Amino acid sequence: MTLTELKYIVAVARERHFGRAAAACFVSQPTLSVAVKKLEDELGVTLFERSAGDVSVTPIGERIVSEAQRVLEQVQTIKQLAEQGKDPLSGPLRLGAIYTISPYLLPYLIPVLRQRAPQMQLLLEENYTVRLAEMLKQGEIDVAVLSEPFRESGIATQAIYDEPFVVATPLNHPWEAQERIDAAQLEAENVLLLSPGNCFRDQILQTCPELNREALPTGSSLQRTLQGSSLTTIRHMVAGGIGVTVLPATSVTAGDGQLLSIRPFAEPVPMRRVVLAWRRNFPRREAIEAVRRAILDCGLPTVVMLPDAPVE
Numbered sequence: 001m002t003l004t005e006l007k008y009i010v011a012v013a014r015e016r017h018f019g020r021a022a023a024a025c026f027v028s029q030p031t032l033s034v035a036v037k038k039l040e041d042e043l044g045v046t047l048f049e050r051s052a053g054d055v056s057v058t059p060i061g062e063r064i065v066s067e068a069q070r071v072l073e074q075v076q077t078i079k080q081l082a083e084q085g086k087d088p089l090s091g092p093l094r095l096g097a098i099y100t101i102s103p104y105l106l107p108y109l110i111p112v113l114r115q116r117a118p119q120m121q122l123l124l125e126e127n128y129t130v131r132l133a134e135m136l137k138q139g140e141i142d143v144a145v146l147s148e149p150f151r152e153s154g155i156a157t158q159a160i161y162d163e164p165f166v167v168a169t170p171l172n173h174p175w176e177a178q179e180r181i182d183a184a185q186l187e188a189e190n191v192l193l194l195s196p197g198n199c200f201r202d203q204i205l206q207t208c209p210e211l212n213r214e215a216l217p218t219g220s221s222l223q224r225t226l227q228g229s230s231l232t233t234i235r236h237m238v239a240g241g242i243g244v245t246v247l248p249a250t251s252v253t254a255g256d257g258q259l260l261s262i263r264p265f266a267e268p269v270p271m272r273r274v275v276l277a278w279r280r281n282f283p284r285r286e287a288i289e290a291v292r293r294a295i296l297d298c299g300l301p302t303v304v305m306l307p308d309a310p311v312e
Contacts, residue, residue, distance in 0.1 A: 003075060005039040006068040008032050009047055010138065013065040016055050069138055073279075076139035080283045088286040090119040095291065096132040096144035097124070100200040100231060101274060104250040105145060108298035109291075117290050129199045136279060143288055145295075147199055147272040157275045160295050161303040164271040165207070166252060168235070168260045169244045180266040183208050190243030192234045195227045200272070204246045207270040235260065248272065249302035274303075 011021035012032070022032040040047050047061035057065060097105065102124075110122065125132070125141050133152050135141045150157060167181045175181055186208045194201040228234035234245050239259040252262055276295075278288050296305055 001039060001042060003072065005035050006071055008035050009039065009061075009065055010069050010072065012036060012048060012055060013057050013061070014134070016057075017053075018050075018055060073137070073139045077281055077283065080142075087119065088284040089117040089290060092121045092123050093143065093284070093287050093291070094123045094125065094141040096135060096141040097126055098129055098132065098144075098146055098199065099126055100194075100198065100248055100251070101145050101147070102126045104248070105295070105298075105300065108300050109294055112298045113291065113294040116294055117287075120287060120290065128197055130197070133277075136277060139279070142282060142284070143276055143278040143291060145274060146277055147203070147274050150275060150277060152277075154280055155277050156280045157277045158292065159273055159275050159306050160292065161274050161300070161305045162271050163274060163303045164249045164269045165204070165246050165265060166249050167244060167263045167265065168238050168247050168252075168256070169263070170238055170241045171259070171261055173244070173261055175244075175263060176261045178263065181263045182266045183270060186244070186246070192228050192237050192243045192245040194231070194234070195229060200248065203270070203272050207246075246270075250300060252302070273306075 008021065008025060008027075011024050012018060015021040015024060018033055018036075019029050022029040025032060036047065043064070045060050045064070046058050047064060049056045049058060106124065113120070113122065125135065127135070129146055129150065132141065132144045132146060133150070133155070136144055136155055137152065145160075146157075148159075167175070167186075169175050175185070191208075193204060228237055231247060231251055235247075235256070236259075237243070238245050247262075256262060276288065276292055282288070296308065
C-alpha cells in the first residue's frame with residue numbers, strides 16, 4: 001500500500017469516474033486503474049463498483065476512502081511542519097477563492113502580499129464554496145476566501161470584511177430616477193441570477209425570497225427569474241435589456257457606467273460577510289496572518305473592514 005494508491009482511490013471516490021480521477025492526478029487512466037486494482041487485491045475487498053460510464057463506492061470502500069483521506073491530510077501536515085521549521089512565510093501557499101470574490105479581490109491582494117512576503121508564492125484556485133471546502137479538508141489548498149454562512153468540521157474561520165450589494169439595470173431604466181432601490185422592487189422585474197450552486201445566488205434569494213421561482217401563474221404581476229453562468233455574462237444580458245441584477249459592490253468598475261446604471265440599496269442594505277477559512281491543524285499560522293493583514297491593507301473599495309484580530 002502506497003500514498004499514491006491512497007491518493008488515487010480518494011480521487012476516484014470524489015470524481016465517480018476513473019478518467020476524471022486520472023486527469024485530476026495527472027496520470028493516465030490505465031496507470032490509475034491498475035494501481036486501484038492492485039490495492040483492492042492487496043486488501044482483499046472491492047472498493048468500487050464499475051459499470052458503463054459510472055463508478056460507485058462500496059460500503060467498505062466508503063470507510064477505507066475516508067481513512068485514506070485522513071492519512072493524506074496527516075502526511076500534508078507533516079510536510080507543512082517541516083516547512084514551518086524553516087520559514088512559514090517561504091514556499092508556496094495554496095489560496096482558494098470563490099468565483100464572485102476572486103477576480104475582484106486578487107488584483108488588490110497579490111501586490112500587497114508579494115511585497116510583505118516575497119518568498120511566499122501564491123498558488124491560486126477559483127471554485128465553488130462546496131468544492132473549496134472539500135479541497136481544504138483534503139489538504140489540496142491551505143486557505144480559502146469565502147462568504148458566510150460557512151461551517152465545516154475541522155475548519156477555522158475568521159471574518160475579514162462586509163460587502164454591500166448593489167442593483168444594476170440597463171441604461172435609461174426608470175430606476176435611474178431613484179437614489180436608492182428597495183429590495184421589494186425586484187419582485188416586479190426580470191431578475192438575472194447566477195445558476196444554482198453559487199452561494200452569491202443563495203444570498204440574493206435570502207434578501208428577496210420571492211425571486212426563487214421557476215415559473216409564474218398567467219396574469220401574475222411578477223416576472224421570471226433568469227440565470228447566467230457568470231457575473232460578466234449577466235452584465236451583458238442586463239446591458240442588452242433582458243432584465244436587472246444584483247452585484248457585489250467590489251465587482252463594479254468605472255467601465256460599468258458605459259453599459260449599466262448602478263444604484264445602491266435602501267436600508268437595510270443587503271450584504272455578505274467575507275471570511276478566511278483554514279484547517280485547524282494547519283501549522284503555518286504566520287502565513288494565514290500575512291494573508292489576513294494583506295487583505296485588510298489592500299484598500300479594497302466599497303467594503304467595511306471588520307475589527308482587527310490576529311489569527312490564533
